[in-house]
Amino acid sequence: MNWNELIGMIFIGFGVAFDVLGCLGLLRFPDVYNRLQAGTKCVTFGTCGILFGIFCMNGFNSLGIKALIGIPFLLLTSPVGAHALARGAHIFGVKLWKNSVIDKYKEDRGEKPSL
Amino acid sequence: MEIYLLILIGCCFLCMIRAWLGKTIPDRMVAIDIMGTLAVGLTAILAVITKRSFLIDVALAWIFLSFIGTLALAKYLSHKTLDE
Numbered sequence: 001m002n003w004n005e006l007i008g009m010i011f012i013g014f015g016v017a018f019d020v021l022g023c024l025g026l027l028r029f030p031d032v033y034n035r036l037q038a039g040t041k042c043v044t045f046g047t048c049g050i051l052f053g054i055f056c057m058n059g060f061n062s063l064g065i066k067a068l069i070g071i072p073f074l075l076l077t078s079p080v081g082a083h084a085l086a087r088g089a090h091i092f093g094v095k096l097w098k099n100s101v102i103d104k105y106k107e108d109r110g111e112k113p114s115l
Numbered sequence: 116m117e118i119y120l121l122i123l124i125g126c127c128f129l130c131m132i133r134a135w136l137g138k139t140i141p142d143r144m145v146a147i148d149i150m151g152t153l154a155v156g157l158t159a160i161l162a163v164i165t166k167r168s169f170l171i172d173v174a175l176a177w178i179f180l181s182f183i184g185t186l187a188l189a190k191y192l193s194h195k196t197l198d199e
Binding site: 012013015016019020022023024026027032035036039040043044046047050051054057058061062063066067069070073074077078080081082084085087088089091092094 | 116119122123125126129130132133139140141142144145146148149152153155156159160162163168171172174175178179181182185186188189190191192193194
Protein backbone atom coordinates (compact mmCIF):
# COMPACT_ATOMS: atom_id res chain seq x y z
CA MET A 1 0.00 0.00 0.00
CA ASN A 2 1.45 3.38 -1.01
CA TRP A 3 1.63 6.46 1.17
CA ASN A 4 -1.03 8.37 -0.78
CA GLU A 5 -3.48 5.47 -0.51
CA LEU A 6 -2.86 5.32 3.26
CA ILE A 7 -3.45 9.08 3.67
CA GLY A 8 -6.56 8.87 1.50
CA MET A 9 -7.98 6.01 3.57
CA ILE A 10 -7.35 8.02 6.76
CA PHE A 11 -9.20 11.06 5.34
CA ILE A 12 -12.13 8.91 4.16
CA GLY A 13 -12.26 7.30 7.61
CA PHE A 14 -12.47 10.72 9.29
CA GLY A 15 -15.21 11.73 6.84
CA VAL A 16 -17.31 8.65 7.49
CA ALA A 17 -16.91 9.10 11.28
CA PHE A 18 -18.13 12.71 10.99
CA ASP A 19 -21.09 11.53 8.88
CA VAL A 20 -22.08 9.00 11.56
CA LEU A 21 -21.86 11.64 14.31
CA GLY A 22 -23.92 14.10 12.26
CA CYS A 23 -26.66 11.56 11.63
CA LEU A 24 -26.74 10.62 15.33
CA GLY A 25 -27.16 14.32 16.14
CA LEU A 26 -29.92 14.58 13.57
CA LEU A 27 -31.71 11.69 15.23
CA ARG A 28 -31.22 12.63 18.89
CA PHE A 29 -31.40 16.43 19.22
CA PRO A 30 -34.66 17.94 20.49
CA ASP A 31 -35.37 20.80 18.08
CA VAL A 32 -35.40 21.67 14.38
CA TYR A 33 -32.64 24.27 14.77
CA ASN A 34 -30.40 22.00 16.86
CA ARG A 35 -30.87 19.18 14.36
CA LEU A 36 -30.01 21.52 11.48
CA GLN A 37 -26.85 22.72 13.22
CA ALA A 38 -25.56 19.22 14.07
CA GLY A 39 -26.46 17.70 10.76
CA THR A 40 -25.19 20.42 8.45
CA LYS A 41 -21.82 21.03 10.10
CA CYS A 42 -20.88 17.39 10.52
CA VAL A 43 -22.21 16.19 7.18
CA THR A 44 -20.55 19.03 5.23
CA PHE A 45 -17.15 18.36 6.79
CA GLY A 46 -17.63 14.61 6.44
CA THR A 47 -18.46 14.69 2.75
CA CYS A 48 -15.63 17.17 2.09
CA GLY A 49 -13.27 14.76 3.89
CA ILE A 50 -14.43 11.88 1.70
CA LEU A 51 -13.88 13.91 -1.49
CA PHE A 52 -10.42 15.08 -0.33
CA GLY A 53 -9.47 11.50 0.54
CA ILE A 54 -10.47 10.39 -2.96
CA PHE A 55 -8.27 13.19 -4.36
CA CYS A 56 -5.36 11.95 -2.22
CA MET A 57 -5.83 8.38 -3.40
CA ASN A 58 -6.09 9.13 -7.12
CA GLY A 59 -3.86 12.16 -7.65
CA PHE A 60 -4.22 14.41 -10.66
CA ASN A 61 -6.25 12.24 -13.01
CA SER A 62 -9.85 12.91 -14.07
CA LEU A 63 -11.46 11.35 -10.98
CA GLY A 64 -9.22 13.17 -8.49
CA ILE A 65 -9.59 16.58 -10.13
CA LYS A 66 -13.39 16.26 -10.22
CA ALA A 67 -13.44 15.29 -6.54
CA LEU A 68 -11.31 18.35 -5.76
CA ILE A 69 -13.70 20.61 -7.74
CA GLY A 70 -16.63 19.25 -5.75
CA ILE A 71 -15.25 20.54 -2.40
CA PRO A 72 -15.74 24.35 -2.95
CA PHE A 73 -19.15 23.75 -4.53
CA LEU A 74 -20.23 21.79 -1.45
CA LEU A 75 -18.77 24.43 0.89
CA LEU A 76 -20.67 27.16 -0.96
CA THR A 77 -24.07 25.51 -1.37
CA SER A 78 -24.64 23.57 1.85
CA PRO A 79 -24.58 26.48 4.41
CA VAL A 80 -26.78 28.61 2.13
CA GLY A 81 -29.36 25.84 1.99
CA ALA A 82 -29.21 25.37 5.76
CA HIS A 83 -29.69 29.13 6.34
CA ALA A 84 -32.70 29.19 4.01
CA LEU A 85 -34.23 26.18 5.79
CA ALA A 86 -33.76 27.74 9.25
CA ARG A 87 -35.31 31.04 8.13
CA GLY A 88 -38.21 29.23 6.49
CA ALA A 89 -38.82 27.15 9.61
CA HIS A 90 -38.86 30.30 11.78
CA ILE A 91 -41.36 32.02 9.48
CA PHE A 92 -43.42 28.82 9.29
CA GLY A 93 -43.90 29.07 13.06
CA VAL A 94 -41.82 26.28 14.59
CA LYS A 95 -41.33 26.95 18.29
CA LEU A 96 -37.92 26.82 19.93
CA TRP A 97 -37.06 24.14 22.47
CA LYS A 98 -38.26 24.90 26.01
CA ASN A 99 -34.69 25.32 27.37
CA SER A 100 -33.53 27.68 24.58
CA VAL A 101 -32.27 31.00 25.90
CA ILE A 102 -32.58 33.74 23.29
CA ASP A 103 -34.34 34.43 19.98
CA LYS A 104 -32.77 37.42 18.20
CA TYR A 105 -34.48 36.87 14.85
CA LYS A 106 -37.89 37.39 16.47
CA GLU A 107 -36.76 40.84 17.68
CA ASP A 108 -35.48 41.68 14.20
CA ARG A 109 -38.86 40.88 12.69
CA GLY A 110 -40.50 43.44 14.99
CA GLU A 111 -42.22 41.16 17.49
CA LYS A 112 -41.73 41.24 21.23
CA PRO A 113 -39.29 38.64 22.56
CA SER A 114 -41.11 36.02 24.55
CA LEU A 115 -38.29 35.12 26.92
CA MET B 116 -13.68 0.61 1.25
CA GLU B 117 -16.79 -1.59 1.22
CA ILE B 118 -17.23 -1.19 4.99
CA TYR B 119 -17.35 2.60 4.50
CA LEU B 120 -20.09 2.12 1.91
CA LEU B 121 -22.14 -0.01 4.33
CA ILE B 122 -21.71 2.58 7.14
CA LEU B 123 -22.94 5.38 4.84
CA ILE B 124 -26.00 3.32 3.85
CA GLY B 125 -26.71 2.91 7.59
CA CYS B 126 -26.51 6.71 7.98
CA CYS B 127 -29.07 7.07 5.18
CA PHE B 128 -31.38 4.76 7.15
CA LEU B 129 -30.94 6.99 10.26
CA CYS B 130 -31.99 10.01 8.15
CA MET B 131 -35.01 8.06 6.89
CA ILE B 132 -36.01 7.28 10.50
CA ARG B 133 -35.90 11.02 11.30
CA ALA B 134 -37.95 11.82 8.18
CA TRP B 135 -40.50 9.23 9.27
CA LEU B 136 -40.72 10.24 12.96
CA GLY B 137 -40.30 14.01 12.64
CA LYS B 138 -43.11 15.92 14.27
CA THR B 139 -43.09 19.03 12.08
CA ILE B 140 -42.68 19.54 8.33
CA PRO B 141 -39.20 21.26 8.59
CA ASP B 142 -37.82 18.20 10.43
CA ARG B 143 -38.55 16.02 7.41
CA MET B 144 -37.08 18.63 5.06
CA VAL B 145 -33.81 18.78 7.07
CA ALA B 146 -33.56 14.99 7.01
CA ILE B 147 -34.04 14.84 3.22
CA ASP B 148 -31.48 17.65 2.69
CA ILE B 149 -28.83 15.83 4.75
CA MET B 150 -29.60 12.58 2.97
CA GLY B 151 -28.78 14.36 -0.31
CA THR B 152 -25.39 15.41 1.06
CA LEU B 153 -24.74 11.83 2.21
CA ALA B 154 -25.57 10.50 -1.24
CA VAL B 155 -22.78 12.65 -2.72
CA GLY B 156 -20.16 10.93 -0.57
CA LEU B 157 -21.72 7.52 -1.21
CA THR B 158 -21.56 8.01 -4.97
CA ALA B 159 -17.94 9.21 -4.75
CA ILE B 160 -16.88 6.10 -2.79
CA LEU B 161 -18.75 3.93 -5.31
CA ALA B 162 -16.75 5.60 -8.10
CA VAL B 163 -13.50 4.52 -6.42
CA ILE B 164 -14.65 0.95 -5.76
CA THR B 165 -15.94 0.24 -9.26
CA LYS B 166 -13.15 2.31 -10.97
CA ARG B 167 -15.67 4.09 -13.22
CA SER B 168 -14.94 7.81 -13.25
CA PHE B 169 -18.34 8.92 -14.61
CA LEU B 170 -19.92 8.28 -11.21
CA ILE B 171 -18.09 11.33 -9.78
CA ASP B 172 -19.97 13.42 -12.41
CA VAL B 173 -23.20 12.10 -10.86
CA ALA B 174 -21.94 13.32 -7.48
CA LEU B 175 -21.15 16.81 -8.84
CA ALA B 176 -24.62 17.10 -10.39
CA TRP B 177 -26.24 15.82 -7.19
CA ILE B 178 -24.74 18.71 -5.15
CA PHE B 179 -26.54 21.31 -7.28
CA LEU B 180 -29.82 19.38 -7.54
CA SER B 181 -29.93 18.99 -3.74
CA PHE B 182 -29.21 22.73 -3.33
CA ILE B 183 -31.99 23.79 -5.71
CA GLY B 184 -34.46 21.40 -4.09
CA THR B 185 -33.63 22.73 -0.61
CA LEU B 186 -34.10 26.34 -1.73
CA ALA B 187 -37.48 25.52 -3.30
CA LEU B 188 -38.66 23.76 -0.13
CA ALA B 189 -37.50 26.69 2.04
CA LYS B 190 -39.40 29.09 -0.23
CA TYR B 191 -42.50 26.93 0.23
CA LEU B 192 -42.06 27.06 4.02
CA SER B 193 -42.08 30.88 4.15
CA HIS B 194 -45.54 31.07 2.50
CA LYS B 195 -44.35 32.49 -0.82
CA THR B 196 -44.62 31.40 -4.43
CA LEU B 197 -41.52 30.43 -6.39
CA ASP B 198 -41.21 33.61 -8.52
CA GLU B 199 -41.51 36.06 -5.66
